Amino acid sequence: MAxxxxxxxxxxxxxxxxxxxxxxxxxxxxxxxxxxxxGYHDLTVYTPVPxxxxxxxxxxxxxxxxxxxxxxLGGLTGTVSGFLLTIWSSLQWSLVVGGxxxxxxxxxxxxxxxxxxxxxxxxxLIGMVTxxxxxxxxxxxxxxxxxxxxxxxxxxxxAPDRSASVRQILQTAGxxxxxAAS
Amino acid sequence: xxVTEQPASPPTFSDVNRVVLASLxxxxxxxxxxxxxxxxLLAAFLTxxxxxxxxxxxxxxxxxxxxxxxxxxxxxxxxxxxxAGTLISAILYLFRARxxxxxxxxxxxxxxxxxxxxxxxxxxxxxxxxxxxxxxxxPNQRYLWPNFRSxxxxxxxxxxxxxxxxxxxxxxxxxxxIAALRDASTGWRRRIYGMLSLGWEGSDDQWRPxxxxxxxxxxxxxxLVLSVHSVVSWDFAMAxxxxxxxxxxxxxxxxGAIFSGFAMVLVLIIPxxxxxxxxxxxxxxxxxxxAKLILTTGLVLTYFYVCEIFTAWYSGDVxxxxxxFWKVTRSYAWALWTMYFCNCIAPLILFWKPARTSVPILYAxxxxxxxxxxxxxxxxxxxxxxxDFYPYTWGIYVPTPTDSMxxxxxxxxxxxxxxxxxxxxxxLSIVEVKETLPPPMKERHGHH
Numbered sequence: 001m002a003x004x005x006x007x008x009x010x011x012x013x014x015x016x017x018x019x020x021x022x023x024x025x026x027x028x029x030x031x032x033x034x035x036x037x038x039g040y041h042d043l044t045v046y047t048p049v050p051x052x053x054x055x056x057x058x059x060x061x062x063x064x065x066x067x068x069x070x071x072x073l074g075g076l077t078g079t080v081s082g083f084l085l086t087i088w089s090s091l092q093w094s095l096v097v098g099g100x101x102x103x104x105x106x107x108x109x110x111x112x113x114x115x116x117x118x119x120x121x122x123x124x125l126i127g128m129v130t131x132x133x134x135x136x137x138x139x140x141x142x143x144x145x146x147x148x149x150x151x152x153x154x155x156x157x158x159a160p161d162r163s164a165s166v167r168q169i170l171q172t173a174g175x176x177x178x179x180a181a182s
Numbered sequence: 183x184x185v186t187e188q189p190a191s192p193p194t195f196s197d198v199n200r201v202v203l204a205s206l207x208x209x210x211x212x213x214x215x216x217x218x219x220x221x222x223l224l225a226a227f228l229t230x231x232x233x234x235x236x237x238x239x240x241x242x243x244x245x246x247x248x249x250x251x252x253x254x255x256x257x258x259x260x261x262x263x264x265x266a267g268t269l270i271s272a273i274l275y276l277f278r279a280r281x282x283x284x285x286x287x288x289x290x291x292x293x294x295x296x297x298x299x300x301x302x303x304x305x306x307x308x309x310x311x312x313x314x315x316x317x318x319x320x321p322n323q324r325y326l327w328p329n330f331r332s333x334x335x336x337x338x339x340x341x342x343x344x345x346x347x348x349x350x351x352x353x354x355x356x357x358x359x360i361a362a363l364r365d366a367s368t369g370w371r372r373r374i375y376g377m378l379s380l381g382w383e384g385s386d387d388q389w390r391p392x393x394x395x396x397x398x399x400x401x402x403x404x405x406l407v408l409s410v411h412s413v414v415s416w417d418f419a420m421a422x423x424x425x426x427x428x429x430x431x432x433x434x435x436x437x438g439a440i441f442s443g444f445a446m447v448l449v450l451i452i453p454x455x456x457x458x459x460x461x462x463x464x465x466x467x468x469x470x471x472x473a474k475l476i477l478t479t480g481l482v483l484t485y486f487y488v489c490e491i492f493t494a495w496y497s498g499d500v501x502x503x504x505x506x507f508w509k510v511t512r513s514y515a516w517a518l519w520t521m522y523f524c525n526c527i528a529p530l531i532l533f534w535k536p537a538r539t540s541v542p543i544l545y546a547x548x549x550x551x552x553x554x555x556x557x558x559x560x561x562x563x564x565x566x567x568x569x570d571f572y573p574y575t576w577g578i579y580v581p582t583p584t585d586s587m588x589x590x591x592x593x594x595x596x597x598x599x600x601x602x603x604x605x606x607x608x609x610l611s612i613v614e615v616k617e618t619l620p621p622p623m624k625e626r627h628g629h630h
Contacts, residue, residue, distance in 0.1 A: 024624040045386040048195060048362070049616040050393055058386050067394040071402070086330040095329055110336040110413060117406045118343040121399060125350050128395035129380075132388040134357075136381030143383045145365035148358070150195035150622070174624060 015042075017181040018163050019142045020154045020170035025053050028152040031173035032057045035156060038169060044142060046153035054152070067127040074123020075116045082112030141181040155181060193462055195622065198615050202359075202608045203366055205458040209605060212457075217601065220594045227591020230584045231306060239309050241584045247567045248579035253307040255559040256589045259442070260300035260596070261341065261414055262435070262555065265407055266443020267293025268348060271355070272403035275396075281471050283614040284463040287359075288454060289447050290352045291609070295599040296446070297345045299592050306588060333416040340413040347406055351399045354392075357382050359612045411435045418562060424505035425566045428493065434486040441479035441525070442555035444472055445548035450600065452545055454609060463610055466539040473538035476551065480529035487526065505569055513578055514565040517557050524554025 022028040028045070032054065035043060045054060086108035094102050129135075142155035154175075156166045163180065170178050193201070234241045244251060267289040274282040305311040316326065329335060361382035364375035382388065415435035418426040448469070455464040494506040509518055528550040537543045564579050603609070 023622060025621040026623045026625055043386075046384050047386070047389065048384060049358075049613050050389045051621055053621070054386075055389075059390075062390075065390045065394040067391045068398060071398045075402075089328050090330060093326075093328065095331075104331060107331040107336070110409075111330055111339050113409060114336070114339040114343045114406075114413075117402050117409075118346055121347045121350055121402050124395050124398045124402070125354065128354065128391045131391035134380045134382070134388070136383070139381065140383060140385070143385075147384055148362040148365045148382075149199050 014160070015157050016160045016163055017044075017142045018156045018158065018166045018170065019144070019179050019181050020156075020173070020175035021144060021146065021177040021179075022152040022154065022174065023150070023176050024174070025051055025152065027174035028154060029053050029057055031154050031170055031175065034169045034173055035154070035166070038165070040156050040158060040162075040166065040169075042157040044140070044153075044155040044157070046143065046147035046155070048148055048150060048152075051152075065131065067124060067131060070123045070127030071120050074126075075120030077123070078116040078119030079112050081119070082115035083108060085115075086111050151176075192619050195616050195619065198463075198610075198612055198619070199362055199366065201458070201460065201463070202610050202612050203363070205460075205609055206363070206605065213601070213605075217598075220598050220601070223591055223594035224598060226587050227594060230587035230591065234306070234584050234588070235309075235311070237584075241582060242588070243580055243582040243585055245577070247570070247575050247577050248564065250307075250563050250567065251579050252560070252581060252585050252589050253303050255556065255563050256592055257300050257303035257307070258414055258435075258559045258563075259556045260296045260303070260592065262411065262439035262442050262559075263296040263446045264293040264300070264344070264348070264443065265411060265436070265439035266447050267291075267296070268344075268351075268403050268407040269440055269443065270447070271351060272400040272407065275400045276404060279471075280618050281468050283618050284460070284610060285447060285451055285468060285472075286614065287355070287611040288451050288604075288609050289443075290348070290355065291600060291603050291607075292443075292446060292450055293348050294345070294352055295596050295603070297341065297348065298599065299596045301341070301345065302592060302595065333413065333420045336413045337417055340410045344406060344410045347399070347403055351403055354396065354399065355611065355614075356607065358384060358392075359608045362612050363608065408436055411439045418566075423566050423570050424499070424501040425490075425494070425509070426562065428490070430486060430489055430493065434483075434490075437479050437482045437486065438525075438555055438558060441476060441483055442552060444476045444479070445551035445555070448472055448476075448544055448548040449552065452541055454604065458609070460610060463615060469541070469544055470535075470538045473532045473544060473547075476547070477529050477532040477538075480525060480532075480551070484526040487522070501571055505566070508569040509561065509565045513568065514561065518561050518565070521554050521557040521561055524550040525558065528554070 020031055022031065028047075028051075032043065032045065036057070043058075045058060047054060083105075087103045090103045096102060140155075142153065144151070144153055147153045154170065156170075158166055167178050242251070242253070267286075270282050270289040271286045271293075274286075305314050308314055357379055360375050361379040361384065364372055364379050367375055412432035412435065415431035419428055419431035421427065451464060452469075455461060491506060494502040497503075509515070528547055531537045531543065531547060537547075568578055569576055
């Protein structure tokens with residue numbers, strides 16, 4: 001909580017974070033709309049739960065999260081390795097039964113299916129953890145314990161000379177509390 | 183099935199945090215008393231297992247042809263119990279059934295603990311359980327001949343995948359909730375919850391991949407849960423034993439699994455609701471919705487029983503008919519009729535609306551369903567093997583104190599895990615319950 005590292009932004013010097021604490025969704029959305037209209041795009045929004053109204057504003061100009069790519073690649077890897085494992089081992093250690101094929105594909109579909117799900121799930125987990133940059137051993141400066149309870153936080157990362165204007169926007173939107181995080 | 187109506191005055195976000203934190207208080211004497219009972223049963227379980235390892239499998243009443251008996255019965259029973267948890271956490275999530283939110287954490291915990299309990303049985307049943315690693319197919323210095331055509335090998339893959347994916351799903355769902363516990367606690371608890379929460383902050387760059395991943399986990403778990411009990415059913419259906427060799431088995435097992443799983447969910451959440459005061463979150467509508475699911479799956483199961491009998495008769499196969507006749511009238515007829523009563527007759531009371539919201543009736547029906555579903559697996563395994571093609575392979579199984587104690591002990595193992603869990607982790611999902619509440623708005627205007 002007490003870390004006071006400043007984050008360099010776009011190569012022009014240090015920046016500061018101004019955090020607005022909100023009690024309501026509509027005021028948070030208003031603050032986000034105002035900030036974006038004024039050209040502040042380096043925002044971090046803390047919410048106790050995912051909220052549609054807030055996501056609608058934030059996701060407007062963002063691509064879909066690439067987690068699904070991890071799932072796809074993991075799943076395909078699982079399918080391939082399921083068939084490789086079964087076919088390779090039945091060729092290596094053959095159980096020859098009455099002229100039937102040594103590598104019999106239909107029963108191997110079960111193994112391939114299970115490994116598709118397993119690898120797909122593990123890859124999704126890896127995707128989620130890497131893209132969400134977890135685990136984090138230290139809280140970001142803007143975090144407040146109330147954000148896991150019933151408060152919404154908007155952290156604006158800006159150059160120190162813009163902080164007054166940011167505070168003004170957050171205030172007008174209806175923030176309960178405004179503080180500098182760094 | 184959807185629960186659309188909101189309670190009269192919905193709880194606020196901070197109410198949810200408060201209620202869940204209250205559930206983690208130091209428990210009363212009743213809890214400790216239960217833990218003592220469980221501890222004693224567990225000690226008896228370990229004694230019985232040790233005795234079986236020392237004496238051999240004969241101590242468990244295993245002799246040809248009854249080599250599966252109660253161990254595989256109970257194994258299938260526990261795997262089945264797990265299925266309702268995944269149904270609630272994944273399938274109902276994809277269907278956006280909002281009533282699932284307040285029960286899904288408990289149900290998911292139940293899934294994992296049930297699968298862990300089930301996982302004990304192959305080890306116990308293997309006899310020399312220190313050779314259990316033989317089940318792992320590779321690398322093959324042991325000159326085993328891995329047979330991927332065998333349903334038992336499919337089972338190993340299906341159940342390990344099921345346990346892994348359910349655990350991932352469960353832990354991912356817990357992360358934001360543990361963050362809330364971390365922020366509300368102090369001292370060493372805060373440190374532990376802090377580590378377990380992975381430093382979760384609920385920022386938009388965390389929620390984005392999280393939400394995507396959660397939907398994908400649900401999408402992966404849905405076909406998985408249907409496949410797992412199908413694979414378990416193929417352990418039987420791929421064999422030629424009369425009464426087993428049927429294409430009916432996969433849907434029959436999946437339906438029965440959901441049926442018994444919902445009964446177990448009710449057995450677990452009704453006391454939780456009472457002791458933690460969760461009446462605002464687990465309302466009568468939740469009980470009603472679950473009762474309807476029990477009723478529906480129970481009726482489907484009755485249909486499957488009818489199909490089973492019809493198939494045996496209509497096949498014209500002398501062994502199928504003889505096996506059925508023997509089951510219905512001879513040594514294990516009492517078990518079969520108990521099963522028909524518990525699974526087909528008892529749930530019918532849920533057609534009556536007051537019964538669906540009455541706690542004592544629901545509890546009684548749930549327990550009957552659990553008994554009935556345990557007997558269903560018993561009736562497939564024991565009478566099926568007792569009376570197959572040739573008289574010289576016929577044989578009756580009689581339970582011994584050793585395997586009975588191990589079966590009873592498996593319940594104590596399950597309840598130990600579950601009761602331990604609800605003491606240290608949120609048994610109600612903080613995040614998902616909040617999501618179903620109306621979000622806090624300064625100016626009242628219509629929300630979605």
